[in-house]
Amino acid sequence: NAGVTQTPKFRVLKTGQSMTLLCAQDMNHEYMYWYRQDPGMGLRLIHYSVGEGTTAKGEVPDGYNVSRLKKQNFLLGLESAAPSQTSVYFCASSNGAGRSNQPQHFGDGTRLSIL
Amino acid sequence: DAKTTQPPSMDCAEGRAANLPCNHSTISGNEYVYWYRQIHSQGPQYIIHGLKNNETNEMASLIITEDRKSSTLILPHATLRDTAVYYCIVTVIYGGATNKLIFGTGTLLAVQP
Numbered sequence: 001n002a003g004v005t006q007t008p009k010f011r012v013l014k015t016g017q018s019m020t021l022l023c024a025q026d027m028n029h030e031y032m033y034w035y036r037q038d039p040g041m042g043l044r045l046i047h048y049s050v051g052e053g054t055t056a057k058g059e060v061p062d063g064y065n066v067s068r069l070k071k072q073n074f075l076l077g078l079e080s081a082a083p084s085q086t087s088v089y090f091c092a093s094s095n096g097a098g099r100s101n102q103p104q105h106f107g108d109g110t111r112l113s114i115l
Numbered sequence: 116d117a118k119t120t121q122p123p124s125m126d127c128a129e130g131r132a133a134n135l136p137c138n139h140s141t142i143s144g145n146e147y148v149y150w151y152r153q154i155h156s157q158g159p160q161y162i163i164h165g166l167k168n169n170e171t172n173e174m175a176s177l178i179i180t181e182d183r184k185s186s187t188l189i190l191p192h193a194t195l196r197d198t199a200v201y202y203c204i205v206t207v208i209y210g211g212a213t214n215k216l217i218f219g220t221g222t223l224l225a226v227q228p
Contacts, residue, residue, distance in 0.1 A: 103164060
């Protein structure tokens with residue numbers, strides 16, 4: 001029962017470096033999401049995807065890019081990391097054709113520090 | 116977007132029922148109420164959701180008032196492992212294609228031995 005798997009679990013970067021966070025789900029879900037969580041705050045949506053080959057911006061998309069080349073994978077990229085992107089990143093997936101009655105299932109997060 | 120209001124913290128004795136309230140007075144007719152919880156350093160865990168009727172699953176019960184302006188999550192027999200931050204969320208259709216979870220600051224439930 002893997003569910004949603006995120007790699008890596010931890011990473012430290014220097015300012016200006018680039019990296020890609022990988023999210024994989026084995027539930028055949030159509031929808032996938034990337035969130036960030038900062039201390040004392042709830043999760044904020046970065047980008048999401050409603051199907052293979054499609055992506056869309058969430059509420060805090062600046063500084064991030066995403067790709068959904070395969071249905072089971074959703075990649076989050078940081079082209080030039082900044083200290084403000086230090087955060088815990090969560091990936092989620094859900095099913096359902098645009099209805100709001102399908103729960104999202106989350107991975108255990110990637111803890112990213114930018115020095 | 117409909118907002119939710121939750122108490123910042125609650126205590127509950129182990130083995131007793133935990134009743135977590137949530138106010139969502141601006142909820143609209145097609146918006147669902149979802150409950151998630153987050154145990155320290157883990158990803159949010161889905162608990163239950165509902166639209167109008169009360170719901171029950173193996174984890175919890177959800178009681179929604181008739182006017183839908185508030186709800187209560189009930190953990191029938193709280194254990195120490197239920198200590199977590201509980202989020203009450205009203206979902207909205209975002210971008211016309213999917214639902215968006217707006218996480219507030221939630222309620223920190225501390226189950227006491």
